[in-house]
Amino acid sequence: MQYRIRIGVGIMNCVVLLFLVHCSWHETMVFRGSATDWKSDQIIYIVSRKKYKAICVMDIDGQNVRELYRDYSKALQSGLAVSKDGKWLAFLRGNRNVPGTDHPYAAGIINLLNLNDFTVREIEKKQPIQLYKPPYSWSPTGNQIAYPDFDYNLYIYDAETETKRIVVAEDSSPSGLYLPRWSPDSRRIAGVRDACLEICVIDVNNPVPFSIHDADYELGPIQILDWVTDQEVVFCPFMGGLYKIDVRTRERSVISDLRTIEVVPSPDRQVIAVVQKSSLDAHAPLDINVMKIDGSDHRKLAEQKGWNDNFHPCWSPDGRYIVFASTLDTWDRSHSEIYIMQADGQNQRQLTFTEDGNCYNPVWVSRCR
Numbered sequence: 105m106q107y108r109i110r111i112g113v114g115i116m117n118c119v120v121l122l123f124l125v126h127c128s129w130h131e132t133m134v135f136r137g138s139a140t141d142w143k144s145d146q147i148i149y150i151v152s153r154k155k156y157k158a159i160c161v162m163d164i165d166g167q168n169v170r171e172l173y174r175d176y177s178k179a180l181q182s183g184l185a186v187s188k189d190g191k192w193l194a195f196l197r198g199n200r201n202v203p204g205t206d207h208p209y210a211a212g213i214i215n216l217l218n219l220n221d222f223t224v225r226e227i228e229k230k231q232p233i234q235l236y237k238p239p240y241s242w243s244p245t246g247n248q249i250a251y252p253d254f255d256y257n258l259y260i261y262d263a264e265t266e267t268k269r270i271v272v273a274e275d276s277s278p279s280g281l282y283l284p285r286w287s288p289d290s291r292r293i294a295g296v297r298d299a300c301l302e303i304c305v306i307d308v309n310n311p312v313p314f315s316i317h318d319a320d321y322e323l324g325p326i327q328i329l330d331w332v333t334d335q336e337v338v339f340c341p342f343m344g345g346l347y348k349i350d351v352r353t354r355e356r357s358v359i360s361d362l363r364t365i366e367v368v369p370s371p372d373r374q375v376i377a378v379v380q381k382s383s384l385d386a387h388a389p390l391d392i393n394v395m396k397i398d399g400s401d402h403r404k405l406a407e408q409k410g411w412n413d414n415f416h417p418c419w420s421p422d423g424r425y426i427v428f429a430s431t432l433d434t435w436d437r438s439h440s441e442i443y444i445m446q447a448d449g450q451n452q453r454q455l456t457f458t459e460d461g462n463c464y465n466p467v468w469v470s471r472c473r
Contacts (some may be wrong), residue, residue, distance in 0.1 A: 140169065144419070146469045147427055148184060148193060149442050151262060153461035159184070159195060159217070161366050161469075164425075164444065166211045173224070182210055182416075182465045183238035187247050190469045193217040193264045194249055196238060199229055211254045214240060218264055219469070227268070230254035234315060240281050243290045250284040250293055254415035257282055258295065260308070262365040268305045278362060281306070281313060287331050287375060294337050294351075300325035305351055316354050323347075332369050332376060332397045342363040346378065348397070359399030366389060366415065370423050370447075373397070375404070377426060378386070390415045392428055394447075405449035406430060413437055426457075429464040442466050 148161045157180040159173040172182075172193075179198035186193050196212040203277050214228040228252050232239050247263040250271070251266035258272040258281040271293070272281045281295035281304060293306045294316075303321035303326060306312065316337070324342030331337050338348045344363035366379035375396055381388045390413040392406040406414035409432060416429040424447055429440045432454075441460045447450040456463045 113317065114166065134316075147442065147444075147455070147466050148186070148469055149429075149456070149463050149466040150176070150182065150184065150454075151458060151461050151463045152180075153458075156408060157307075160195070160273055161464075162455065164420075164427075164455075164468075166442075166453075169456075172222065179246065183212075184239065184465050185238050185242055186467050186469050187242045187249075187263065188244055189247065192242075192247060193219055193467075193469075194242070196231060197286075200442070204342075214249075214251060216249075225266075227251075228253055228259070232256075236338075241285050243286050244288055245290040246289075250286060252282050256282055256297070258293075259309075264448050265283060265423065266463065271308070272306060272313060283326070285330050285337070287334050289334050291334075294329060295330060297330060297334045300327075303337065305337075312343050316349055316351050317356065328364065328367050330367050330369060333373055336397070337378065338367055338397075340367065344397075346380075348399075357399075359397075360402065362393075368417050368419060369397075370419050371421055372423055375401075377419065379415045379417065387411075389413050390428070392417050394449075403449075405445065406443075406470065407432065407449075407452055411437065415440075417438045418467050419447075419470050426470075427466040427468060429466060439461065440464050 143261050145164050146161050151158050151160050155403050156174050157177045158171045158180050160171050162169045181196040183196040195215050199211045199213045212231040214231045215224050217224050242249050250259050252258050259268050259446045261268040284293045284295040284452035298319050303317035304313035306314050334350050345362040346364040348359050362380040364378050364380050375394050376447040378393050379390050382391050389411045391404050392414045393404050394401040414430045417426050427444045429442050431440050442456040442463045443454050
């Protein structure tokens with residue numbers, strides 16, 4: 105009898121062990137591909153389905169769709185970012201195991217997917233989560249990614265050597281440095297601190313933050329930040345509008361009064377694509393507009409039908425096209441697909457057709473540069 109009990113317990117333990125192994129495998133899965141699949145430019149995007157989220161890749165005409173990464177926990181966050189040479193894809197997954205927080209995904213895990221051999225590595229397990237844009241960025245001239253940890257220490261990680269160094273420590277700079285963005289020449293990094301109210305800039309080789317925009321409580325926290333030239337940055341505060349600052353003079357100017365959600369400079373830095381609300385209504389649709397960096401020649405690009413949203417614009421490396429996500433096809437604001445259009449808004453064309461999910465966060469990857 106005791107022998108049978110031991111056998112039963114042993115079988116039960118094996119079943120539990122196999123279940124745990126299955127769950128750990130089922131949490132995330134990488135679909136390996138072949139580098140020979142990358143014969144031309146590609147578009148990578150996120151698809152969210154009922155049972156899982158996945159990172160997919162397709163040709164720029166919407167053909168040859170493949171899955172690169174599948175996440176059954178559905179912790180995958182919006183925040184895809186590709187290195188300059190198209191070799192590395194950074195993406196963010198929610199982290200449930202952050203002490204002292206009640207939110208299930210209060211922080212994120214930064215992953216790097218090698219687009220040559222399709223292997224994945226984790227480089228940070230406590231990354232702050234930003235709603236519209238990733239709180240990390242790639243150097244425009246190399247394979248280095250700048251990011252803050254959950255304590256707002258700023259790091260630079262080299263994807264090739266797998267080494268990182270701390271650039272700004274929280275204890276040496278009040279509130280550390282968050283939302284880091286590289287200057288076009290990769291010599292400086294702009295970021296925000298002091299509850300995201302102040303904008304600072306550091307020299308990468310002499311990382312002593314200096315303020316270019318003091319805390320302004322009327323504008324509220326900085327939500328979007330980027331460089332438009334080596335000497336100018338643009339930012340979007342919580343209270344709305346789009347502002348530009350000259351780094352040398354600290355002069356600030358308003359370049360748009362509309363509530364701005366995203367800012368994406370063109371490859372030549374002559375114009376910016378912006379996602380803006382058409383009115384002050386909280387439920388107003390999201391438009392994709394373009395303008396010169398001084399705010400002039402402001403015009404709408406993506407077609408509007410009813411209250412559909414257009415968002416997540418991304419330029420092609422040559423600046424001729426913009427890919428974006430839109431709810432245009434169904435008028436259902438919870439269902440988005442990927443579209444492509446010329447940089448002037450002409451010839452808009454739907455690329456994805458997902459019946460049981462929605463697609464968003466497209467990024468253009470060039471393998472021929």
